Amino acid sequence: MKSEDMTNQHPPLIVEVTRGKAEQDGDFVESRHRCHAAVVDRDGTVVRKWGDVDQPIYGRSAIKPMLALGLVESGAADAFKLGNAEIALACASHSGEPQHVDRVRAWLQRIGRSPADLECGAHMPYNEVAMRDMVRAGIEPDASHNNCSGKHSGFLTTAVHLKEPTKGYIRYEHPIQQRLLGIMEQLSGLDLSHAPRGVDGCGIPTIALPIAQTAMAMARLADPQGLPPARAAAAKRSVTAMTAEPYMVGGAGEFCSEVMHALGGKAALKPGAEGVYAGILPELGLGICLKNEDGAGRGCEVAMAQILVELGVLSAEERAKLADRLTPPVVNRAGLKVGRIRAAADAAF
Amino acid sequence: MKSEDMTNQHPPLIVEVTRGKAEQDGDFVESRHRCHAAVVDRDGTVVRKWGDVDQPIYGRSAIKPMLALGLVESGAADAFKLGNAEIALACASHSGEPQHVDRVRAWLQRIGRSPADLECGAHMPYNEVAMRDMVRAGIEPDASHNNCSGKHSGFLTTAVHLKEPTKGYIRYEHPIQQRLLGIMEQLSGLDLSHAPRGVDGCGIPTIALPIAQTAMAMARLADPQGLPPARAAAAKRSVTAMTAEPYMVGGAGEFCSEVMHALGGKAALKPGAEGVYAGILPELGLGICLKNEDGAGRGCEVAMAQILVELGVLSAEERAKLADRLTPPVVNRAGLKVGRIRAAADAAF
Numbered sequence: 001m002k003s004e005d006m007t008n009q010h011p012p013l014i015v016e017v018t019r020g021k022a023e024q025d026g027d028f029v030e031s032r033h034r035c036h037a038a039v040v041d042r043d044g045t046v047v048r049k050w051g052d053v054d055q056p057i058y059g060r061s062a063i064k065p066m067l068a069l070g071l072v073e074s075g076a077a078d079a080f081k082l083g084n085a086e087i088a089l090a091c092a093s094h095s096g097e098p099q100h101v102d103r104v105r106a107w108l109q110r111i112g113r114s115p116a117d118l119e120c121g122a123h124m125p126y127n128e129v130a131m132r133d134m135v136r137a138g139i140e141p142d143a144s145h146n147n148c149s150g151k152h153s154g155f156l157t158t159a160v161h162l163k164e165p166t167k168g169y170i171r172y173e174h175p176i177q178q179r180l181l182g183i184m185e186q187l188s189g190l191d192l193s194h195a196p197r198g199v200d201g202c203g204i205p206t207i208a209l210p211i212a213q214t215a216m217a218m219a220r221l222a223d224p225q226g227l228p229p230a231r232a233a234a235a236k237r238s239v240t241a242m243t244a245e246p247y248m249v250g251g252a253g254e255f256c257s258e259v260m261h262a263l264g265g266k267a268a269l270k271p272g273a274e275g276v277y278a279g280i281l282p283e284l285g286l287g288i289c290l291k292n293e294d295g296a297g298r299g300c301e302v303a304m305a306q307i308l309v310e311l312g313v314l315s316a317e318e319r320a321k322l323a324d325r326l327t328p329p330v331v332n333r334a335g336l337k338v339g340r341i342r343a344a345a346d347a348a349f
Numbered sequence: 350m351k352s353e354d355m356t357n358q359h360p361p362l363i364v365e366v367t368r369g370k371a372e373q374d375g376d377f378v379e380s381r382h383r384c385h386a387a388v389v390d391r392d393g394t395v396v397r398k399w400g401d402v403d404q405p406i407y408g409r410s411a412i413k414p415m416l417a418l419g420l421v422e423s424g425a426a427d428a429f430k431l432g433n434a435e436i437a438l439a440c441a442s443h444s445g446e447p448q449h450v451d452r453v454r455a456w457l458q459r460i461g462r463s464p465a466d467l468e469c470g471a472h473m474p475y476n477e478v479a480m481r482d483m484v485r486a487g488i489e490p491d492a493s494h495n496n497c498s499g500k501h502s503g504f505l506t507t508a509v510h511l512k513e514p515t516k517g518y519i520r521y522e523h524p525i526q527q528r529l530l531g532i533m534e535q536l537s538g539l540d541l542s543h544a545p546r547g548v549d550g551c552g553i554p555t556i557a558l559p560i561a562q563t564a565m566a567m568a569r570l571a572d573p574q575g576l577p578p579a580r581a582a583a584a585k586r587s588v589t590a591m592t593a594e595p596y597m598v599g600g601a602g603e604f605c606s607e608v609m610h611a612l613g614g615k616a617a618l619k620p621g622a623e624g625v626y627a628g629i630l631p632e633l634g635l636g637i638c639l640k641n642e643d644g645a646g647r648g649c650e651v652a653m654a655q656i657l658v659e660l661g662v663l664s665a666e667e668r669a670k671l672a673d674r675l676t677p678p679v680v681n682r683a684g685l686k687v688g689r690i691r692a693a694a695d696a697a698f
Contacts, residue, residue: 017623017644019407019547019555028545028557030407031623031644034383058368058379121682135484146682196377198368199687206368208377274366274380294643295366295380333470333495338548 012036012051013290013306015299019330019339026339033299035275037290037307040215042223044189047286048307049212056208057291058198061093062272063214064151065221065238065280069183070176071154072234076161080110087241088248089150091270095251096125096145103248104149111153111160118143118152119170120202127251148202150248155204170203177205184209186227187217201273211289214278218287221268222280239280242268255301255325259308262322266313269304271297277304281313298341302327306343361385361400362639362655364648368679368688375688382648384624386639386656389564391572393538396635397656398561405557406640407547410442411621412563413500414570414587414629418532419525420503421583425510429459436590437597438499440619444600445474445494452597453498460502460509467492467501468519469551476600497551499597504553519552526554533558535576536566550622560638563627567636570617571629588629591617604650604674608657611671615662618653620646626653630662647690651676655692 015033020026036051046053059066068090071077077087086107094100108114122141125131134141143149152169155176159166162175169176185192188209196208209217221239224232242249246260249270256269268280275292277300288307292299305326308314319326330339364382369375385400395402408415417439420426426436435456443449457463471490474480483490492498501518504525508515511524518525534541537558545557558566570588573581591598595609598619605618617629624641626649637656641648654675657663668675679688 019623021546022548026547028405028407028547030547032642034643056377058377119683121684123682132484135481136487138485197370198375198377198379199371199681199685201681203681203683203685274368293381294383294645294648296643296645299643332548332550332552333472334468334552335470336548336552 010049010051012293013303014344015292015302015306015341016344017298017330017339017341022336022338030339033275033296033303034293035290035299035303036211036293037288037303038212038215039286039288039307039311040212040219041286042216042219042226044212044216046212048311053212053215054210055291056196056210057214057276058200058206058208058274059214059278059289060200060206060272060274060276061148062270062276062278062289063184063217064091064093064270065242065268065278066183066187066217067151067180068154068238069231069234070179071158072237073230074158074162076158077237079161080107080157082107082157084241084244085248086150086153087238088245090154091238091242092150092249093147093271094150094248095127095130095254096141096147097127097130097251100150100248100251101125101144104144104153107153108144108156111157113156113160113166115142115144115149117156117166118146118149119168120146120148120152122146146202152202172197172205181207183231184217186231187220188213189216211291215287215289218278218280218289219285220287222282222287223285239268239282242270242280258325259305259322262318263313267308271300275300277301279304279308281311284311284313286311298328301325302341302343359398359400361642362652363693364641364651364655364690365693366647366679366688366690371685371687379688382624382645382652383642384639384648384652385560385642386637386652387561387564388635388637388656388660389561389568390635391565391568391575393561393565395561397660402561402564403559404640405545405559406563406625407549407555407557407623408563408627408638409549409555409621409623409625410497411619411625411627411638412533412566413440413442413619413621414591414617414627415532415536415566416500416529417503417587418580418583419528420507421586422579423507423510425507426586428510429456429506431456431506433590433593434597435499435502436587437594439503440587440591441499441598442496442620443499443597444476444479444603445490445496446476446479446600449499449597449600450474450493453493453502456502457493457505460506462505462509462515464491464493464498466505466515467495467498468517469495469497469501471495495551501551521546521554530556532580533566535580536569537562538565560640564636564638567627567629567638568634569636571631571636572634588617588631591619607674608654608671611667612662616657620649624649626650628653628657630660633660633662635660647677650674651690651692
């Protein structure tokens with residue numbers, strides 16, 4: 001990685017949670033999140049950074065846009081005539097609304113498979129309305145409700161298309177995962193054969209990459225020139241699918257979906273478990289990776305918002321429209337606004 | 350506050366979340382929580398500390414044992430023949446199971462009131478089984494399901510007993526809240542008239558006290574000698590009620606309830622929103638207050654567990670029995686253990 005001052009210690013981007021009197025933002029900081037973040041271009045130049053960007057992190061679901069490349073570049077997406085919605089789902093941590101679940105099931109049917117072939121496990125939808133509807137109807141979740149069902153459907157589709165064994169596609173040794181390792185190595189410029197490795201929430205391997213290299217990988221999706229042609233085309237198609245179908249990537253009320261929807265193609269955003277967030281900025285040719293040290297989603301959403309604002313990605317109009325997503329109010333049980341979540345004043349460049 | 354080295358900067362108690370291969374604890378630290386904590390006696394001597402214990406924090410629901418004193422010392426608890434279960438509920442953030450909700454409703458009936466008189470707002474039970482049962486039955490939550498309904502019933506009972514207005518009992522200016530301010534001032538030894546103030550989740554004022562003074566207040570509940578006799582008796586009765594009815598204070602599967610149940614009177618524990626935890630140790634005459642900087646509950650539970658272990662509160666048998674509460678496993682969607690939450694090795698004394 002090139003950077004003008006890689007040796008300098010940069011302070012993390014601090015996100016503050018305030019609490020005060022009713023209908024005031026409050027100047028008392030009740031909690032704090034410490035976010036480490038890098039904005040990097042496709043050549044590895046660190047354009048902006050906060051905290052320790054050389055620390056390895058598990059990218060978790062934030063790097064799903066990278067993991068979806070295999071589906072497209074293998075020819076599987078075309079063979080099964082997948083559109084933006086399915087490719088967006090392959091990049092998604094969806095909230096389990098009917099729009100997601102129905103689409104995943106139809107997709108699986110198209111490849112001659114069912115939710116029982118997905119190895120991600122089952123859980124109730126994150127979306128509260130969808131969850132309550134299921135409880136009310138006495139329906140138990142299956143693997144299609146899992147927020148990772150689109151990613152897993154992508155893996156399964158690729159294995160079916162390439163006539164590889166489908167059972168065990170989540171295992172590190174399976175060709176699906178081995179090819180993804182190769183994609184991650186090319187995009188990050190690292191040899192990952194000895195990188196720290198863990199099991200993700202949905203059972204696939206998660207590999208630790210430094211924050212800065214993860215951001216560079218995202219920049220190579222934003223500006224894929226220099227990648228092999230099939231991979232470059234897959235990158236363009238995945239990013240286009242995400243921004244064209246933002247509600248497939250997350251869901252109603254989700255930060256990533258709402259911001260992508262408002263920005264219309266200027267940014268593809270993807271959160272991951274344990275406070276990771278990735279951003280792909282096609283117009284600027286930049287990638288963003290950030291990690292909230294404590295793993296909380298509220299911290300990394302507000303940090304991502306701050307970085308997008310400071311990079312000038314949002315117009316004044318978009319900032320006004322998204323104000324309650326950029327610095328969300330803290331609301332109590334009675335619906336009173338009693339505080340705000342915001343970047344600390346000294347988080348500015 | 351007296352302390353041998355108040356001027357020294359102490360590192361916070363770090364709680365690590367690891368992730369690795371299946372059925373291994375994993376030596377890769379994925380996320381970290383920074384906890385500030387003090388163990389203090391009734392005279393204000395800081396016995397142990399981590400991080401900055403002079404920082405003011407909102408005690409939130411962690412200081413409910415202090416807020417319940419008014420109910421007992423006013424004579425209201427006796428007048429309405431409240432037992433351990435009701436007094437434990439006044440100290441509780443319960444999870445909304447039928448055992449809690451039914452008891453609160455019966456209590457309100459005894460004072461001639463109903464859930465509509467509680468000013469805490471309504472929310473679905475934290476307990477998932479209870480929540481699903483309600484959704485399935487098409488029942489919307491009322492104020493009795495609010496995790497603070499016991500505390501609010503205590504306030505209401507006191508106002509009814511003292512023939513004070515009941516409407517607006519959550520307001521800072523109401524005699525209920527003003528007396529609580531006096532109780533907090535006596536137990537913490539501070540003039541709180543100009544302390545930072547916010548609105549709590551349930552609508553009552555929350556006042557910022559330093560961590561060390563909050564711990565001292567808890568020590569004065571643990572060892573109430575020196576307090577006015579009615580207050581000392583109320584302290585003893587509240588702490589006894591909490592440890593006698595641990596599942597009224599939290600609920601099935603809750604850390605505080607399970608640990609209190611296992612320790613049989615050696616510790617009264619109370620969590621609060623935004624990562625606060627209070628501990629009352631009657632046998633040792635000590636109080637504990639800790640704040641996880643980022644507000645996450647998982648961080649402060651493990652930090653509290655570590656402090657209890659290091660203070661020698663748990664026998665070897667109790668440590669073994671509570672192992673998965675003290676350092677909980679991280680479990681993925683398929684039920685695989687893929688990591689652990691634990692205090693960092695250098696968190697030891």
